[in-house]
Amino acid sequence: MGEDSTNQHKNCSCNTSTVFKSLNTEEQELLNSKLRCNSYKKGDILYREGSRITGCYCIQKGILKIYKTGVDEKPQIIALARPGDITGYRSVLSNEMACTTVEALEDSVICYIPSEIIFTLIKKNSDFALSLIQLSCKELNQANDFIKDIAQKTVRERLAEIVLMLNDTFGTDTEGYIAINLTREDLSSIVGTATESVIRILSEFKSEKIIELKGKKIKILNKERLKLISESIF
Amino acid sequence: MGEDSTNQHKNCSCNTSTVFKSLNTEEQELLNSKLRCNSYKKGDILYREGSRITGCYCIQKGILKIYKTGVDEKPQIIALARPGDITGYRSVLSNEMACTTVEALEDSVICYIPSEIIFTLIKKNSDFALSLIQLSCKELNQANDFIKDIAQKTVRERLAEIVLMLNDTFGTDTEGYIAINLTREDLSSIVGTATESVIRILSEFKSEKIIELKGKKIKILNKERLKLISESIF
DNA sequence: CGGAACTTTGACACGTCTCAAATGCCGTGG
DNA sequence: CCACGGCATTTGAGACGTGTCAAAGTTCCG
Numbered sequence: 363m364g365e366d367s368t369n370q371h372k373n374c375s376c377n378t379s380t381v382f383k384s385l386n387t388e389e390q391e392l393l394n395s396k397l398r399c400n401s402y403k404k405g406d407i408l409y410r411e412g413s414r415i416t417g418c419y420c421i422q423k424g425i426l427k428i429y430k431t432g433v434d435e436k437p438q439i440i441a442l443a444r445p446g447d448i449t450g451y452r453s454v455l456s457n458e459m460a461c462t463t464v465e466a467l468e469d470s471v472i473c474y475i476p477s478e479i480i481f482t483l484i485k486k487n488s489d490f491a492l493s494l495i496q497l498s499c500k501e502l503n504q505a506n507d508f509i510k511d512i513a514q515k516t517v518r519e520r521l522a523e524i525v526l527m528l529n530d531t532f533g534t535d536t537e538g539y540i541a542i543n544l545t546r547e548d549l550s551s552i553v554g555t556a557t558e559s560v561i562r563i564l565s566e567f568k569s570e571k572i573i574e575l576k577g578k579k580i581k582i583l584n585k586e587r588l589k590l591i592s593e594s595i596f
Numbered sequence: 597m598g599e600d601s602t603n604q605h606k607n608c609s610c611n612t613s614t615v616f617k618s619l620n621t622e623e624q625e626l627l628n629s630k631l632r633c634n635s636y637k638k639g640d641i642l643y644r645e646g647s648r649i650t651g652c653y654c655i656q657k658g659i660l661k662i663y664k665t666g667v668d669e670k671p672q673i674i675a676l677a678r679p680g681d682i683t684g685y686r687s688v689l690s691n692e693m694a695c696t697t698v699e700a701l702e703d704s705v706i707c708y709i710p711s712e713i714i715f716t717l718i719k720k721n722s723d724f725a726l727s728l729i730q731l732s733c734k735e736l737n738q739a740n741d742f743i744k745d746i747a748q749k750t751v752r753e754r755l756a757e758i759v760l761m762l763n764d765t766f767g768t769d770t771e772g773y774i775a776i777n778l779t780r781e782d783l784s785s786i787v788g789t790a791t792e793s794v795i796r797i798l799s800e801f802k803s804e805k806i807i808e809l810k811g812k813k814i815k816i817l818n819k820e821r822l823k824l825i826s827e828s829i830f
Numbered sequence: 831c832g833g834a835a836c837t838t839t840g841a842c843a844c845g846t847c848t849c850a851a852a853t854g855c856c857g858t859g860g
Numbered sequence: 861c862c863a864c865g866g867c868a869t870t871t872g873a874g875a876c877g878t879g880t881c882a883a884a885g886t887t888c889c890g
Contacts, residue, residue: 430744433828438744452733455726461737484722484729491725492689492718498732499686503695505739510664510672512746513788517878546837554747556879561838577887578836594667751846780869790847795870811855812868 374399376420376473379446381497384489393483398474408464408472409450415460417476418450424470425532425542428462429551439552441501442467442542444532451494454480467543515594517555521563523592524553525573529582539579546578608633610654610707613680615731618723627717632708642698642706643684649694651710652684658704659766659776662696663785673786675735676701676776678766685728688714701777749828751789755797757826758787759807763816773813780812 374397376382377390385393399422402408409415411431419426426443440462443449453460454477466472484491511520525540532542546564550557564580567573572588574581582588590596608631610616611624619627633656636642643649645665653660660677674696677683687694688711700706718725745754759774766776778786784794798814801807806822808815816822824830 430740432744432748436748438747440740440743452736456730456733461740481726484726488719488722488725491722491729492715495718495725495729495732496690498729498736499690502686502732502736502739505736505743506664506674506695509674509739509742509746509788510666512743513672514666514670545835554743557836558838558880559878562878565838779867791868792848792870793846796846799870 374420374422374473376422376448376475379420379448381448381490381493384493385483385487389483389487389490393475393479396476396479400472400474402466402470402472404466404468406466406470408466409460411461411463412459415450415453417474418448418454418480419464420448420473420475421445422471422473424472425467426464426470426472427467427548428464430462437463437551438554439548440505442528442531442552448475448497451480452498455494467548512554515592517553517559518563518566519592519594520553520555521549521560522567522588524549525567525580525582526585526588526592528580529585534581537581539574539576539581543578608654608707609656609680610682610709613654613682615682615724615727618727619717619721623717623721623724627709627713630710630713634706634708636700636704636706638700638702640700640704642700643694645695645697646693649684649687651708652682652688652714653698654682654707654709655679656705656707658706659701660698660704660706661701661782662698664696671697671785672788673782674739676762676765676786682709682731685714686732689728701782746788749826751787751793752797752800753826753828754787754789755783755794756801756822758783759801759814759816760819760822760826762814763819768815769813771815773808773810773815777812 374394376393376397377385382390382393402424408419408426421443423445426447426449427439428441428443428449429437429439432438441449443464449464450460484494511523515523528540528542528544532540535541544552546560547557550560553560564573564575567588568575570587572582572584572591574583608628610627610631611619616624616627636658642653642660655677657679660681660683661673662675662677662683663671663673666672675683677698683698684694718728745757749757762774762776762778766774769775780794780798781791784791787794798807798809801822802809804821806816806818806825808817
């Protein structure tokens, strides 16, 4: 994991990623001088839950799946990360072991940012610190929303919601299919249900002409309907 | 709500609360000069989901219940806050509407801290900023853990877990009962289940001599057993 | 081309929710 | 101080959603 280690600072999306946008030129150069971009192949693990990490990761290309391991080693996907997102900052800033496992869903290019730089930038630039706070607050709110959903909604409603979220987050390819390849198992581990339930409900959606399926790919045909389902309105 | 508004800075737990511990004397005085302590009665609402808040709240005395409103107005409790905890900082820092409703579970004394002070302190003191980041990261991790639990564990397991959490967080009175009064409905809204399910499982625990019940009060008799249940080990 | 991993379908069991009704508790007002 | 009404708790019965297990079909990739 992590072969092809290079220092190709140019065009690193770290500089334009929302949390880093508050850095001035000098600080950006400091950041660039310490970055290290690595390539990962589909299935590679960036780090595992419980391991110590010494920096955080900014995605340049690819998609990461971030999960916690539950009962019987069953994974619960907490988030998906795409280019521009950063991960690992939580454990770095709290100086704790990683609380999630992070795995590449596709071949990816990821920038490694050593902890010291993060701490230095927080000290130097309070706007950057504020951006980080806002980022974690945003994620916290999303997490709390999902707790509400998973506690109150049916699997069908949650699945509708997740499909909409994937569509908004990852966009669609030229044919209109959502631009992310998730196994049914991954999907079930996001929704918080059994793989078979995801399969059954997806084919219900299909026969109701709400979505179209081609292998792992999903295309939304009736976004309005999906939205109503996700909001428990029939 | 919020009668008895005074400026009794003395002994305000804000100063010793973890996030404020990194302030120097001068900064603490600045903070104190802007605080405003209010009393709230059981059932009072500090603020509602969707409303704009202009500061955050530090609990001196009492317990707050923090919840989101879901389908059919059904509340989902996201957190309970006790003396020393602060709430509302998330919406303040992101400059967004409140994403939760906060209600006093008991008669409480709460310090109001205007937004400007928080922003000023972040600018002046990067350690304070770091503390805030760490706080939100901690809450984020707890939220993610709970997502994993609610997605994978049974109601029985989650209830065991919540009872243990309440015991650790709020301690016990002289008789050994957990020092918090929650209705069965509140409990169900934390665990994410129906009120009747909470009642049934609590009486199971009781007949299995794992807990003792006296009205709303719960006393843990067999902590080890409860821990095993919460970890899906039979 | 072969094997492994993933997907799909069916049958079934079980946990949990819902609804309904009875009981218990508590504060209010007479 | 007691009676009342309202709210919380408890218990039961039944329905429904979801998880589990098993087996067959399909896709993917070396």
